[in-house]
Amino acid sequence: MEPDFSRLTEFLGDDFDGYLISADGSDSNQLYLSGFDAPDPYVTLFTPDETALLVSALEYGRAKKESRADTVSRLADYDYRQKYTEYGPTVGKAKAIAEFLADHGVETLATPADFPLGLADSLRDEGVAVDAETDDVLTKIRAVKSDEEVEHIHAAQKANEASMQAAEDLIRAADVADDGTLHYEGEPLTSERVKEEIEITLLRHGCALDETIVACGADAADPHDRGSGPLSADEAIIVDIFPRDKETKYNGDMTRTFVKGEPTEAVREWFDLTEEAFHAALDAIEPGATGEDVHDAVCDVYEAAGENTLRANPTAETGFIHSTGHGVGLDVHELPSVSQAGEELEPGHVITIEPGLYDPEIGGVRIEDLVVVTEDGYENLTDYPVELVVE
Numbered sequence: 001m002e003p004d005f006s007r008l009t010e011f012l013g014d015d016f017d018g019y020l021i022s023a024d025g026s027d028s029n030q031l032y033l034s035g036f037d038a039p040d041p042y043v044t045l046f047t048p049d050e051t052a053l054l055v056s057a058l059e060y061g062r063a064k065k066e067s068r069a070d071t072v073s074r075l076a077d078y079d080y081r082q083k084y085t086e087y088g089p090t091v092g093k094a095k096a097i098a099e100f101l102a103d104h105g106v107e108t109l110a111t112p113a114d115f116p117l118g119l120a121d122s123l124r125d126e127g128v129a130v131d132a133e134t135d136d137v138l139t140k141i142r143a144v145k146s147d148e149e150v151e152h153i154h155a156a157q158k159a160n161e162a163s164m165q166a167a168e169d170l171i172r173a174a175d176v177a178d179d180g181t182l183h184y185e186g187e188p189l190t191s192e193r194v195k196e197e198i199e200i201t202l203l204r205h206g207c208a209l210d211e212t213i214v215a216c217g218a219d220a221a222d223p224h225d226r227g228s229g230p231l232s233a234d235e236a237i238i239v240d241i242f243p244r245d246k247e248t249k250y251n252g253d254m255t256r257t258f259v260k261g262e263p264t265e266a267v268r269e270w271f272d273l274t275e276e277a278f279h280a281a282l283d284a285i286e287p288g289a290t291g292e293d294v295h296d297a298v299c300d301v302y303e304a305a306g307e308n309t310l311r312a313n314p315t316a317e318t319g320f321i322h323s324t325g326h327g328v329g330l331d332v333h334e335l336p337s338v339s340q341a342g343e344e345l346e347p348g349h350v351i352t353i354e355p356g357l358y359d360p361e362i363g364g365v366r367i368e369d370l371v372v373v374t375e376d377g378y379e380n381l382t383d384y385p386v387e388l389v390v391e
Contacts, residue, residue: 001148002068003032003141009048011137017106018047019138020130022097022119028330029112029138031249035068043097044069045104054078054100073100094122101128112138136335143327143335144348149250150372153328153350154381156245156252157370159205161384164256166201167194167214167239171260172390176233182260191216191227194239202243207252213240220257220364223322223356233261236271236363238356242332251332253352254382255368258390270357270365271388277301277355278367278386281324281338285371285378291342291351295324298355307357311340318359325352328370349373350381 008019021044023030025037034044034053042063043054050070055063063072075081078099083092097119101109108129111120113136120130145153174182174189182189191214198212215227217235231237240255257271277298284297299311299320308319323339328350336343338351345351351373356366369382 001035001146003146005033005046005141007141008046008137011133011135012048012110015108016110016131017108018045018101018104018110020045020097020101020109020111020115022116028142028249028334032142032330033138036063036066037249038063043100045101045106047104047106050104052100052104054097073103090118091122091125094119094126098123098126098128139335142329144346145329145350145372146348149329150348150350150381152245152248152250153252153370153372155248156207156243156250157254157381158252159202159207159245160241160243160252160254161382162205163198163201163207163241163243164239164254164384166197167241168256168258168390170194170197171231171237171258174231174260176261180233181230182233188230190230191219192229194231195227198239198241202241206247207243207245209241209243212242213238213255215364217363218360221318221358221360221362223358223364223366231260234259234263236263236267236365238364238366240366240368244332249330251328251330253328253332253368253370254384255354255356255366256384256386257365257367257388259388260390263388264362266362267365268388270362271367273301273305273307274355274357274365274367275386277320278353278369281353281355282369282371282378282380285345285351285353285373287345287347287373287375290344291324291336291338292340293342294338294345294353295340295342298324302355302357319357320355321358322356325354325368327351345373347373347375 021030038059045052053069053072078096080096083095110133113132174184194214215225216231216237219225219227220238237258242253244251280297284294299309302320308316325338327334354368358364371378
Protein backbone atom coordinates (compact mmCIF):
# COMPACT_ATOMS: atom_id res chain seq x y z
CA MET A 1 0.00 0.00 0.00
CA GLU A 2 1.33 3.41 -1.00
CA PRO A 3 -0.59 6.19 0.76
CA ASP A 4 -1.16 9.53 -0.95
CA PHE A 5 0.84 12.08 1.02
CA SER A 6 0.07 15.02 -1.27
CA ARG A 7 -1.92 16.65 1.53
CA LEU A 8 1.12 16.42 3.80
CA THR A 9 3.27 18.03 1.11
CA GLU A 10 0.66 20.77 0.76
CA PHE A 11 0.68 21.26 4.53
CA LEU A 12 4.46 21.70 4.60
CA GLY A 13 4.28 24.28 1.82
CA ASP A 14 6.96 26.94 2.10
CA ASP A 15 6.89 26.92 5.91
CA PHE A 16 8.63 23.61 6.61
CA ASP A 17 11.33 21.53 4.97
CA GLY A 18 10.03 18.30 6.45
CA TYR A 19 7.80 16.42 8.88
CA LEU A 20 9.46 14.38 11.64
CA ILE A 21 8.12 11.62 13.89
CA SER A 22 10.11 9.97 16.67
CA ALA A 23 8.11 7.05 18.10
CA ASP A 24 7.83 3.29 17.99
CA GLY A 25 5.54 1.36 15.66
CA SER A 26 2.64 1.37 18.12
CA ASP A 27 2.16 5.02 17.17
CA SER A 28 -0.24 4.78 14.24
CA ASN A 29 1.02 7.92 12.52
CA GLN A 30 4.55 6.54 12.68
CA LEU A 31 3.45 3.18 11.30
CA TYR A 32 1.43 4.83 8.51
CA LEU A 33 4.12 7.29 7.46
CA SER A 34 7.02 4.85 7.53
CA GLY A 35 5.32 1.57 6.62
CA PHE A 36 7.53 0.03 9.29
CA ASP A 37 6.76 -1.49 12.68
CA ALA A 38 9.39 -1.69 15.41
CA PRO A 39 9.05 -1.99 19.21
CA ASP A 40 11.63 0.73 19.97
CA PRO A 41 11.46 4.38 18.90
CA TYR A 42 12.87 5.30 15.51
CA VAL A 43 12.80 8.43 13.38
CA THR A 44 10.85 9.02 10.18
CA LEU A 45 11.48 12.13 8.10
CA PHE A 46 9.07 13.07 5.33
CA THR A 47 9.94 15.73 2.77
CA PRO A 48 8.24 16.46 -0.55
CA ASP A 49 11.12 14.60 -2.22
CA GLU A 50 11.61 11.54 -0.03
CA THR A 51 10.87 9.56 3.10
CA ALA A 52 13.93 8.69 5.19
CA LEU A 53 14.32 6.54 8.30
CA LEU A 54 16.88 6.71 11.08
CA VAL A 55 16.93 3.46 13.04
CA SER A 56 19.10 1.42 15.37
CA ALA A 57 21.54 -1.11 13.95
CA LEU A 58 19.19 -3.83 15.24
CA GLU A 59 16.37 -2.67 12.94
CA TYR A 60 18.47 -1.54 9.97
CA GLY A 61 18.21 -4.67 7.81
CA ARG A 62 14.52 -5.17 8.43
CA ALA A 63 13.73 -1.50 7.84
CA LYS A 64 15.46 -1.65 4.46
CA LYS A 65 13.30 -4.64 3.48
CA GLU A 66 9.95 -3.75 5.03
CA SER A 67 9.57 0.02 5.19
CA ARG A 68 8.37 2.26 2.37
CA ALA A 69 11.26 4.67 2.98
CA ASP A 70 13.45 5.82 0.12
CA THR A 71 16.51 5.73 2.35
CA VAL A 72 17.36 4.10 5.68
CA SER A 73 20.20 5.28 7.91
CA ARG A 74 21.62 3.93 11.16
CA LEU A 75 22.18 5.89 14.34
CA ALA A 76 25.69 4.47 14.18
CA ASP A 77 26.25 6.43 10.95
CA TYR A 78 26.14 9.56 13.11
CA ASP A 79 28.31 8.31 15.99
CA TYR A 80 25.32 8.02 18.27
CA ARG A 81 27.06 5.80 20.82
CA GLN A 82 29.80 8.39 21.33
CA LYS A 83 27.26 11.20 21.51
CA TYR A 84 25.16 9.19 23.97
CA THR A 85 28.19 8.65 26.23
CA GLU A 86 29.22 12.30 26.10
CA TYR A 87 25.84 14.07 26.20
CA GLY A 88 23.29 11.57 27.49
CA PRO A 89 20.38 9.92 25.67
CA THR A 90 18.24 12.94 24.78
CA VAL A 91 20.88 15.45 23.76
CA GLY A 92 23.01 12.74 22.17
CA LYS A 93 20.08 11.57 20.08
CA ALA A 94 19.21 15.13 19.10
CA LYS A 95 22.75 15.73 17.88
CA ALA A 96 22.62 12.58 15.75
CA ILE A 97 19.21 13.52 14.34
CA ALA A 98 20.40 17.06 13.59
CA GLU A 99 23.21 15.66 11.45
CA PHE A 100 20.75 13.29 9.78
CA LEU A 101 18.47 16.25 8.99
CA ALA A 102 21.37 18.26 7.61
CA ASP A 103 22.22 15.40 5.25
CA HIS A 104 18.68 15.66 3.89
CA GLY A 105 18.74 19.45 3.60
CA VAL A 106 16.22 20.00 6.40
CA GLU A 107 16.40 23.04 8.68
CA THR A 108 12.72 23.62 9.55
CA LEU A 109 10.48 20.86 10.91
CA ALA A 110 6.84 20.24 11.64
CA THR A 111 6.11 17.49 14.14
CA PRO A 112 2.99 15.90 15.66
CA ALA A 113 1.58 17.66 18.71
CA ASP A 114 2.80 14.81 20.96
CA PHE A 115 6.42 14.91 19.74
CA PRO A 116 8.79 14.48 22.74
CA LEU A 117 9.38 17.90 24.31
CA GLY A 118 12.91 17.16 25.48
CA LEU A 119 13.94 16.02 22.01
CA ALA A 120 12.31 19.08 20.41
CA ASP A 121 14.14 21.46 22.76
CA SER A 122 17.44 19.68 22.13
CA LEU A 123 16.95 19.88 18.36
CA ARG A 124 16.30 23.61 18.69
CA ASP A 125 19.58 23.88 20.60
CA GLU A 126 21.21 22.30 17.53
CA GLY A 127 19.78 25.05 15.32
CA VAL A 128 16.80 23.14 13.93
CA ALA A 129 13.49 25.01 13.88
CA VAL A 130 10.78 22.73 15.33
CA ASP A 131 7.06 23.50 15.43
CA ALA A 132 4.39 21.12 16.70
CA GLU A 133 1.40 21.16 14.37
CA THR A 134 -2.09 20.98 15.84
CA ASP A 135 -4.04 20.40 12.61
CA ASP A 136 -3.86 16.60 12.97
CA VAL A 137 -2.69 16.53 9.38
CA LEU A 138 -1.64 12.87 9.32
CA THR A 139 -4.66 11.60 11.21
CA LYS A 140 -6.90 13.43 8.71
CA ILE A 141 -5.01 11.80 5.84
CA ARG A 142 -5.31 8.41 7.53
CA ALA A 143 -9.05 8.89 8.00
CA VAL A 144 -9.71 8.47 4.26
CA LYS A 145 -9.08 4.79 3.60
CA SER A 146 -7.90 3.23 0.36
CA ASP A 147 -9.71 0.18 -1.01
CA GLU A 148 -6.91 -1.97 0.39
CA GLU A 149 -7.31 -0.47 3.85
CA VAL A 150 -11.07 -1.02 3.73
CA GLU A 151 -10.41 -4.68 2.94
CA HIS A 152 -8.04 -4.93 5.91
CA ILE A 153 -10.71 -3.47 8.19
CA HIS A 154 -13.35 -5.74 6.68
CA ALA A 155 -11.15 -8.77 7.38
CA ALA A 156 -10.76 -7.70 11.02
CA GLN A 157 -14.52 -7.30 11.24
CA LYS A 158 -15.06 -10.81 9.85
CA ALA A 159 -12.87 -12.14 12.65
CA ASN A 160 -14.90 -10.00 15.01
CA GLU A 161 -18.11 -11.62 13.80
CA ALA A 162 -16.67 -15.06 14.51
CA SER A 163 -15.78 -14.04 18.05
CA MET A 164 -19.21 -12.46 18.59
CA GLN A 165 -20.77 -15.73 17.46
CA ALA A 166 -18.61 -17.61 19.95
CA ALA A 167 -19.77 -15.31 22.74
CA GLU A 168 -23.42 -15.60 21.74
CA ASP A 169 -23.17 -19.40 21.47
CA LEU A 170 -21.72 -19.59 24.97
CA ILE A 171 -24.55 -17.49 26.39
CA ARG A 172 -27.13 -19.54 24.45
CA ALA A 173 -25.74 -22.83 25.75
CA ALA A 174 -25.85 -21.67 29.38
CA ASP A 175 -28.41 -22.92 31.85
CA VAL A 176 -30.23 -20.71 34.34
CA ALA A 177 -29.45 -21.56 37.95
CA ASP A 178 -31.95 -21.22 40.82
CA ASP A 179 -30.40 -17.89 41.81
CA GLY A 180 -30.89 -16.50 38.29
CA THR A 181 -27.23 -16.64 37.26
CA LEU A 182 -26.07 -18.36 34.10
CA HIS A 183 -24.11 -21.61 34.35
CA TYR A 184 -22.12 -23.41 31.67
CA GLU A 185 -20.91 -26.99 32.08
CA GLY A 186 -21.67 -26.87 35.78
CA GLU A 187 -19.78 -23.65 36.47
CA PRO A 188 -21.01 -20.05 36.72
CA LEU A 189 -20.75 -18.33 33.33
CA THR A 190 -18.79 -15.19 34.01
CA SER A 191 -17.84 -12.16 32.01
CA GLU A 192 -14.26 -13.37 32.21
CA ARG A 193 -15.14 -16.77 30.72
CA VAL A 194 -16.93 -15.19 27.76
CA LYS A 195 -14.00 -12.81 27.19
CA GLU A 196 -11.67 -15.80 27.17
CA GLU A 197 -13.75 -17.45 24.45
CA ILE A 198 -13.71 -14.22 22.45
CA GLU A 199 -9.94 -13.90 22.70
CA ILE A 200 -9.28 -17.52 21.75
CA THR A 201 -11.54 -17.20 18.72
CA LEU A 202 -9.83 -14.00 17.61
CA LEU A 203 -6.40 -15.59 17.90
CA ARG A 204 -7.54 -18.40 15.62
CA HIS A 205 -8.53 -15.73 13.09
CA GLY A 206 -5.24 -13.83 13.26
CA CYS A 207 -6.48 -11.06 15.54
CA ALA A 208 -5.92 -10.01 19.12
CA LEU A 209 -7.12 -7.42 21.62
CA ASP A 210 -5.98 -6.03 24.93
CA GLU A 211 -9.45 -6.02 26.44
CA THR A 212 -13.12 -6.29 25.53
CA ILE A 213 -16.51 -5.58 27.10
CA VAL A 214 -18.89 -8.23 28.40
CA ALA A 215 -21.02 -6.28 30.84
CA CYS A 216 -24.29 -7.43 32.42
CA GLY A 217 -27.03 -5.60 34.30
CA ALA A 218 -25.90 -2.50 36.18
CA ASP A 219 -22.36 -2.93 34.83
CA ALA A 220 -23.75 -2.38 31.32
CA ALA A 221 -25.09 1.03 32.39
CA ASP A 222 -21.53 2.37 32.17
CA PRO A 223 -20.61 2.35 28.45
CA HIS A 224 -16.94 1.58 29.15
CA ASP A 225 -17.32 -0.81 32.09
CA ARG A 226 -15.52 -3.96 30.93
CA GLY A 227 -17.78 -6.16 33.05
CA SER A 228 -16.88 -8.80 35.61
CA GLY A 229 -18.31 -11.72 37.53
CA PRO A 230 -21.31 -13.99 36.89
CA LEU A 231 -23.76 -13.18 34.11
CA SER A 232 -27.47 -13.25 34.88
CA ALA A 233 -30.60 -14.35 33.07
CA ASP A 234 -33.25 -11.81 32.06
CA GLU A 235 -30.70 -8.97 32.10
CA ALA A 236 -29.09 -7.19 29.16
CA ILE A 237 -25.51 -8.28 28.40
CA ILE A 238 -23.53 -5.85 26.26
CA VAL A 239 -20.76 -7.50 24.24
CA ASP A 240 -18.44 -4.96 22.59
CA ILE A 241 -15.44 -6.40 20.72
CA PHE A 242 -12.73 -4.31 19.06
CA PRO A 243 -9.93 -6.56 17.74
CA ARG A 244 -6.80 -5.68 15.80
CA ASP A 245 -5.48 -7.82 12.97
CA LYS A 246 -2.01 -8.98 14.01
CA GLU A 247 -0.60 -8.75 10.48
CA THR A 248 -2.19 -5.64 8.96
CA LYS A 249 -2.67 -3.76 12.28
CA TYR A 250 -6.16 -2.61 11.24
CA ASN A 251 -9.07 -2.80 13.66
CA GLY A 252 -12.66 -3.95 13.72
CA ASP A 253 -15.43 -2.89 16.12
CA MET A 254 -18.90 -4.28 16.86
CA THR A 255 -21.40 -4.37 19.71
CA ARG A 256 -24.43 -6.53 20.33
CA THR A 257 -26.79 -6.73 23.30
CA PHE A 258 -28.09 -10.13 24.37
CA VAL A 259 -30.60 -11.37 26.93
CA LYS A 260 -30.73 -15.02 27.97
CA GLY A 261 -34.29 -15.48 29.16
CA GLU A 262 -36.99 -12.82 29.24
CA PRO A 263 -35.96 -9.15 28.95
CA THR A 264 -37.74 -6.62 31.10
CA GLU A 265 -40.26 -4.39 29.38
CA ALA A 266 -37.86 -1.45 29.76
CA VAL A 267 -34.96 -3.30 28.12
CA ARG A 268 -37.21 -4.47 25.29
CA GLU A 269 -38.43 -0.89 24.68
CA TRP A 270 -34.88 0.45 24.81
CA PHE A 271 -33.66 -2.17 22.37
CA ASP A 272 -36.41 -1.39 19.85
CA LEU A 273 -35.79 2.34 20.22
CA THR A 274 -32.03 1.90 19.84
CA GLU A 275 -32.53 -0.18 16.71
CA GLU A 276 -34.70 2.65 15.32
CA ALA A 277 -31.99 5.18 16.17
CA PHE A 278 -29.38 2.90 14.59
CA HIS A 279 -31.24 2.79 11.28
CA ALA A 280 -31.88 6.55 11.39
CA ALA A 281 -28.13 7.10 11.66
CA LEU A 282 -27.42 4.79 8.72
CA ASP A 283 -30.01 6.62 6.63
CA ALA A 284 -28.22 9.91 7.33
CA ILE A 285 -24.83 8.75 6.02
CA GLU A 286 -23.75 10.19 2.69
CA PRO A 287 -20.82 12.23 1.39
CA GLY A 288 -21.28 15.86 2.33
CA ALA A 289 -23.26 15.03 5.45
CA THR A 290 -21.39 15.63 8.67
CA GLY A 291 -20.79 13.42 11.65
CA GLU A 292 -22.98 15.90 13.50
CA ASP A 293 -25.85 15.24 11.05
CA VAL A 294 -25.63 11.51 11.73
CA HIS A 295 -25.45 12.09 15.49
CA ASP A 296 -28.46 14.42 15.31
CA ALA A 297 -30.49 11.69 13.60
CA VAL A 298 -29.91 9.44 16.63
CA CYS A 299 -30.66 12.20 19.13
CA ASP A 300 -33.88 13.06 17.30
CA VAL A 301 -35.16 9.50 17.75
CA TYR A 302 -34.22 9.30 21.41
CA GLU A 303 -35.47 12.76 22.34
CA ALA A 304 -38.80 12.20 20.54
CA ALA A 305 -39.28 9.17 22.80
CA GLY A 306 -38.52 11.23 25.91
CA GLU A 307 -35.01 9.86 26.53
CA ASN A 308 -32.08 11.91 27.77
CA THR A 309 -29.26 12.82 25.36
CA LEU A 310 -26.11 14.85 25.87
CA ARG A 311 -27.29 17.10 23.05
CA ALA A 312 -30.34 18.11 25.06
CA ASN A 313 -28.65 17.92 28.45
CA PRO A 314 -24.81 18.06 28.47
CA THR A 315 -24.73 16.90 32.12
CA ALA A 316 -27.02 13.87 31.63
CA GLU A 317 -25.84 10.75 33.46
CA THR A 318 -28.45 8.39 32.02
CA GLY A 319 -29.89 7.92 28.54
CA PHE A 320 -27.76 8.42 25.43
CA ILE A 321 -24.53 9.60 27.05
CA HIS A 322 -21.89 9.24 24.34
CA SER A 323 -21.32 10.06 20.69
CA THR A 324 -22.89 8.07 17.86
CA GLY A 325 -19.55 6.80 16.59
CA HIS A 326 -15.95 7.31 15.57
CA GLY A 327 -13.49 6.47 12.85
CA VAL A 328 -11.73 3.10 12.83
CA GLY A 329 -8.44 2.19 11.14
CA LEU A 330 -4.98 1.67 12.57
CA ASP A 331 -6.51 3.03 15.78
CA VAL A 332 -9.82 1.75 17.06
CA HIS A 333 -10.75 5.36 17.85
CA GLU A 334 -9.65 7.88 15.24
CA LEU A 335 -11.08 10.53 12.91
CA PRO A 336 -13.72 11.30 11.83
CA SER A 337 -15.94 11.91 14.83
CA VAL A 338 -19.64 11.06 14.59
CA SER A 339 -20.77 13.48 17.28
CA GLN A 340 -21.88 17.06 17.90
CA ALA A 341 -18.39 18.08 16.74
CA GLY A 342 -18.43 15.73 13.74
CA GLU A 343 -16.88 17.01 10.53
CA GLU A 344 -17.91 16.41 6.92
CA LEU A 345 -17.92 12.77 5.87
CA GLU A 346 -15.92 11.72 2.80
CA PRO A 347 -15.90 8.54 0.71
CA GLY A 348 -13.37 6.24 2.35
CA HIS A 349 -14.20 7.22 5.91
CA VAL A 350 -14.76 4.08 8.01
CA ILE A 351 -17.00 4.82 10.99
CA THR A 352 -18.91 3.07 13.72
CA ILE A 353 -22.62 3.62 14.30
CA GLU A 354 -23.32 2.75 17.94
CA PRO A 355 -26.33 4.34 19.64
CA GLY A 356 -27.17 3.17 23.14
CA LEU A 357 -29.14 3.88 26.29
CA TYR A 358 -27.95 3.49 29.89
CA ASP A 359 -29.39 3.62 33.40
CA PRO A 360 -28.14 1.63 36.43
CA GLU A 361 -31.75 0.79 37.34
CA ILE A 362 -32.35 -0.80 33.93
CA GLY A 363 -28.92 -1.69 32.59
CA GLY A 364 -27.64 -0.81 29.16
CA VAL A 365 -28.39 -1.45 25.50
CA ARG A 366 -26.08 -0.74 22.56
CA ILE A 367 -25.98 -1.78 18.89
CA GLU A 368 -22.87 -1.12 16.79
CA ASP A 369 -21.91 -1.79 13.19
CA LEU A 370 -18.90 -0.67 11.17
CA VAL A 371 -19.54 1.05 7.82
CA VAL A 372 -17.55 2.76 5.07
CA VAL A 373 -18.80 5.97 3.48
CA THR A 374 -19.15 5.58 -0.30
CA GLU A 375 -19.82 7.93 -3.20
CA ASP A 376 -23.56 7.41 -2.89
CA GLY A 377 -24.06 6.50 0.77
CA TYR A 378 -22.41 3.73 2.73
CA GLU A 379 -21.49 0.06 2.72
CA ASN A 380 -21.96 -1.93 5.90
CA LEU A 381 -18.82 -3.92 6.70
CA THR A 382 -20.71 -5.89 9.36
CA ASP A 383 -22.75 -9.00 8.65
CA TYR A 384 -24.20 -10.08 11.96
CA PRO A 385 -27.86 -10.24 13.05
CA VAL A 386 -29.30 -7.72 15.47
CA GLU A 387 -31.39 -9.80 17.90
CA LEU A 388 -31.95 -9.27 21.57
CA VAL A 389 -33.12 -12.61 22.97
CA VAL A 390 -30.74 -15.58 22.86
CA GLU A 391 -32.74 -18.80 22.80
